[in-house]
Amino acid sequence: MSAAEPRPAGPTPDEKIDEAVEDSFPASDPPAFQAGVTGGAPDHQLDDPPRRNAPVIALIAVAAVLVLVWALFG
Numbered sequence: 001m002s003a004a005e006p007r008p009a010g011p012t013p014d015e016k017i018d019e020a021v022e023d024s025f026p027a028s029d030p031p032a033f034q035a036g037v038t039g040g041a042p043d044h045q046l047d048d049p050p051r052r053n054a055p056v057i058a059l060i061a062v063a064a065v066l067v068l069v070w071a072l073f074g
Contacts (some may be wrong), residue, residue, distance in 0.1 A: 011019070
């Protein structure tokens with residue numbers, strides 16, 4: 001092919017890229033929302049009874065506050 005001969009008509013590289021982008025559009029984007037997908041079962045049930053050691057933890061917390069107040073204000 002010499003410099004005087006025109007190039008054959010065909011898609012340019014930019015046109016090829018644009019066409020490839022248009023053809024892959026649905027596969028290139030993740031879904032915006034997935035209904036019903038969860039991370040797994042919850043760690044507890046809603047009707048669990050309260051834990052028996054809750055009063056002990058409350059007593060320890062009160063004692064810690066009293067010791068802190070005594071240490072600060074003596």
